[in-house]
Amino acid sequence: MELANTLRQDGESRGGVLAHLERLETQVSKSRKKLEEPQNAQALEARIHELKRLRDKLRAEVKQRQARVKASTANVEPDQILEISEQEILERKQENMKAILQAYRFTGISGKLTSRGVCVCISTAFEGNLLDSYFVDLVMEKPLWIHHHSVPVFIPLEEISAKYLQTNTRHFLFVLWEYLNAYSGRKYQADRLQSDFAAFLVGPLQRNSLCNLLSFTYKVKPEGQSFPFCARLLYKDLTTTLPTDVTVTSQGTEALPSTWEEQRAAHENLFFTKPLHQVKGNIALSAPMTKVMGFQKNLSRLSGQGPFHLTRTTDKQVFRVKSTASRF
Amino acid sequence: MDSQRAKARALEAEIAALRRACIETQAPGDDDSQVRKSFQETHQSNSEEWGLSKDLRSHLGSLESELQFLSRLTGISIRNYCKNTEDLTNTEMAEKSIKKVLQRHRLSGNCHMITFQLEFQILEIQDKESLSSVITDLSIIMEPTEYSELSEFVSRAEEKRDLLMFFRSLRFFVEWCDYRKRTFKHFKEKYPEAVQLSEGASSSCMGIRNPSQPGFELVIVWRIQIDEEGKVLPKLDLLTKVPLRALELDKNRVIETAPLSFRTLLGVLGIEATLESLIKSFCTEESS
Numbered sequence: 001m002e003l004a005n006t007l008r009q010d011g012e013s014r015g016g017v018l019a020h021l022e023r024l025e026t027q028v029s030k031s032r033k034k035l036e037e038p039q040n041a042q043a044l045e046a047r048i049h050e051l052k053r054l055r056d057k058l059r060a061e062v063k064q065r066q067a068r069v070k071a072s073t074a075n076v077e078p079d080q081i082l083e084i085s086e087q088e089i090l091e092r093k094q095e096n097m098k099a100i101l102q103a104y105r106f107t108g109i110s111g112k113l114t115s116r117g118v119c120v121c122i123s124t125a126f127e128g129n130l131l132d133s134y135f136v137d138l139v140m141e142k143p144l145w146i147h148h149h150s151v152p153v154f155i156p157l158e159e160i161s162a163k164y165l166q167t168n169t170r171h172f173l174f175v176l177w178e179y180l181n182a183y184s185g186r187k188y189q190a191d192r193l194q195s196d197f198a199a200f201l202v203g204p205l206q207r208n209s210l211c212n213l214l215s216f217t218y219k220v221k222p223e224g225q226s227f228p229f230c231a232r233l234l235y236k237d238l239t240t241t242l243p244t245d246v247t248v249t250s251q252g253t254e255a256l257p258s259t260w261e262e263q264r265a266a267h268e269n270l271f272f273t274k275p276l277h278q279v280k281g282n283i284a285l286s287a288p289m290t291k292v293m294g295f296q297k298n299l300s301r302l303s304g305q306g307p308f309h310l311t312r313t314t315d316k317q318v319f320r321v322k323s324t325a326s327r328f
Numbered sequence: 329m330d331s332q333r334a335k336a337r338a339l340e341a342e343i344a345a346l347r348r349a350c351i352e353t354q355a356p357g358d359d360d361s362q363v364r365k366s367f368q369e370t371h372q373s374n375s376e377e378w379g380l381s382k383d384l385r386s387h388l389g390s391l392e393s394e395l396q397f398l399s400r401l402t403g404i405s406i407r408n409y410c411k412n413t414e415d416l417t418n419t420e421m422a423e424k425s426i427k428k429v430l431q432r433h434r435l436s437g438n439c440h441m442i443t444f445q446l447e448f449q450i451l452e453i454q455d456k457e458s459l460s461s462v463i464t465d466l467s468i469i470m471e472p473t474e475y476s477e478l479s480e481f482v483s484r485a486e487e488k489r490d491l492l493m494f495f496r497s498l499r500f501f502v503e504w505c506d507y508r509k510r511t512f513k514h515f516k517e518k519y520p521e522a523v524q525l526s527e528g529a530s531s532s533c534m535g536i537r538n539p540s541q542p543g544f545e546l547v548i549v550w551r552i553q554i555d556e557e558g559k560v561l562p563k564l565d566l567l568t569k570v571p572l573r574a575l576e577l578d579k580n581r582v583i584e585t586a587p588l589s590f591r592t593l594l595g596v597l598g599i600e601a602t603l604e605s606l607i608k609s610f611c612t613e614e615s616s
Contacts, residue, residue: 044332051339058346065350090384096409097391101398103409103435106448108492109402113394118401128463128489130450170403174499181492240557 105133108181109173116140116147122177124184126241127275131184136176144169154210155179156238178239185241185275186211192277202228212238214276217251220263227251227260233271246271403499406437427454430464439495440502442478443471448491463489474530475505481554493558500560504552505530508562512550515603522611534603538611545569546586546610548603564599566590566606 104110111120117140124131137147143166151157160179164172193216194205202217212235219228227250234245248268250260270279399405412432421428429452436445449465466489468482478501485494512534516523524535536546547567554560566587575583593602 041332044336048332048336048339051336051343055339055343055346058343058350062346062349087384090388094384094388094391097388097395099411100395100406100409101391103406103411103433104398104402104404106433106435106491107402107404107406107495109404111398111401113397118397120401123492125463125490125492128466128491130461130463170401171503173402174496174503177496181496240559242557 108177117144120173122173122180124177124181126181126185126188129188131188134180136173138169151176151180152183152209154208155183175239182235182239182241183211186235189241189276190214196277210238212236214243229264229267231267231271233276241275242273243271403502404437404439404495406435408434408436410434425456428452429454439498440506442473442475442498442502444498445469446491446494448489463491465489466491466494468494475501475552477501477551477553481558484556485558490558497554497558497560501552501554504560504562508532508550508552511600511603515607519607519611522607536607536610543569543571544574544610546606548590548606562599564590564594 101110101112105121105123108123108125109120110123111118114137117138119135119137121133121135123133134150134152136149136151139145139147146157146161146165149157155176156179157176160175161172164175190205190207190211194201197218200218200220202219204216206215207213214233215231217228217230230249230251232245232247232249233243235242236244246268248264248271250264267279395406410433414430414432416428416430417426418428431450431452432447433450434445434447436443438444445468447465447467448463450461451464452459452461454460466486468486470478470482481497481501482494485491485497509530512523512525512531513529515534516525521539522536524537525531526533526535532550532552534548534550536548538544545568547569549565549567551563551565552560553563568583568586570578570583578584590602590606593605596602597605
């Protein structure tokens with residue numbers, strides 16, 4: 001206001017006054033600025049301080065959000081893990097059950113469900129050797145009937161099924177298993193005899209398809225001449241693997257010397273009690289008998305008699321000594 | 329001053345960027361619609377798995393019923409089984425195309441009231457012509473039962489490594505035990521005063537007593553034996569318990585020959601008819 005008044009009083013010094021005013025104005029603003037600058041600096045500092053604070057806050061917020069995102073996706077996983085482990089448990093149970101179904105064959109009778117019934121698989125074995133399997137396809141209708149099977153023709157399947165199939169299917173399977181297992185065992189024995197002891201056999205092993213009638217001629221020693229024996233084995237009971245009738249005869253027409261007679265009788269006994277291929281092993285006097293041979297030698301040396309011949313009783317406990325010399 | 333300003337400007341820019349980042353990192357579930365979407369997603373994947381489980385469960389159900397059927401049909405129930413295979417083929421054998429594998433099996437289950445646990449090894453040798461599988465080791469553990477006949481049979485089966493024979497004998501043995509139990513029970517029910525079952529339902533002895541003639545007693549001992557070959561056979565014997573005075577009066581030596589006559593009768597009439605006739609003749613006669 002005072003400035004304005006001074007301007008109206010002296011018009012001539014207006015230019016000079018204006019200029020003066022301008023100078024004053026700039027001075028004031030400068031001084032104001034000068035006044036403000038320390039304030040600005042302060043404010044700036046304050047502002048920077050504020051900005052920093054805000055920045056830090058936002059940083060923390062972002063971090064938190066990121067962590068939450070991670071956590072929420074992680075939250076989804078544990079449930080999935082639970083789902084997976086339940087599935088794993090079920091799968092493992094399934095594997096176990098399938099394995100058990102397979103394991104049934106070790107019990108001799110196993111089976112698989114079919115659309116119309118069950119296909120029963122019968123497994124056979126002889127003294128730890130697993131042998132053939134046979135199958136019987138049963139249709140579960142009234143009456144029960146056999147669709148098809150792999151049972152050999154000479155096994156009395158019709159007889160067994162007539163007796164048991166309708167009234168007691170389980171027993172039918174047990175009995176059928178007995179027949180098939182025994183047949184398998186006899187066949188195995190005959191096969192082993194033919195293959196392992198071919199050197200002792202004179203001529204072929206004669207057998208019927210049921211392998212319950214065997215006839216063969218054998219020598220006690222593979223080389224050299226000894227009286228060959230004819231053995232005839234009959235297995236009347238089709239559910240057994242040991243013969244019911246055994247006859248061992250000498251091939252020649254002349255009478256057997258006593259030692260051979262004893263041997264013959266011993267062999268008969270052996271055939272009754274031991275599996276076929278093991279009987280031959282006993283007769284063959286293999287390596288463990290070298291002790292006996294030594295004993296024989298000693299006997300002849302000591303007594304001045306000889307040669308001696310030893311026969312063994314079936315329980316292998318007693319050795320009977322007989323001399324082939326005519327004196328005894 | 330300028331540096332301060334620059335600092336301020338830099339901070340502002342950083343803040344703006346952070347603000348943008350905040351908006352971008354929206355966790356699912358923060359937002360309602362997002363929640364629904366993710367739920368749908370997880371539900372879909374869950375239901376896929378549930379679908380699989382459903383198939384698995386129904387398959388398991390059918391496997392279970394198959395196992396139950398098999399156990400009823402074969403008489404043996406296998407509860408657990410595991411197998412272990414070891415390849416024993418060495419380079420020599422491989423050259424001759426011979427393969428040797430050792431399998432170790434462990435099996436546990438039961439046959440009616442008899443529980444067993446088996447461990448066995450099978451050696452499989454495959455050459456060009458044939459495959460041979462041989463059981464090389466067998467160990468059988470049975471839970472103790474009242475059937476003493478079983479322990480001898482078990483050790484024999486282990487010795488012979490005859491696994492199938494073990495099962496066959498077990499099955500027939502259990503069948504016979506069941507038949508014996510039912511037969512004794514039948515007679516006990518039919519002639520309650522005359523018949524005595526000393527050891528209860530699964531006893532191996534049946535006593536016949538005439539209530540009007542105390543002191544006289546017939547005891548039928550029914551044993552179930554398993555022979556060397558694994559065949560299961562019933563063995564019945566008759567024991568007589570008679571006062572001394574009666575023995576003296578027995579001129580025809582009926583009592584002495586009774587056990588033998590019993591055996592003959594069994595052969596002719598079979599078990600049930602023999603027992604029936606024995607009970608009848610012992611109990612309904614007025615004079616001894």
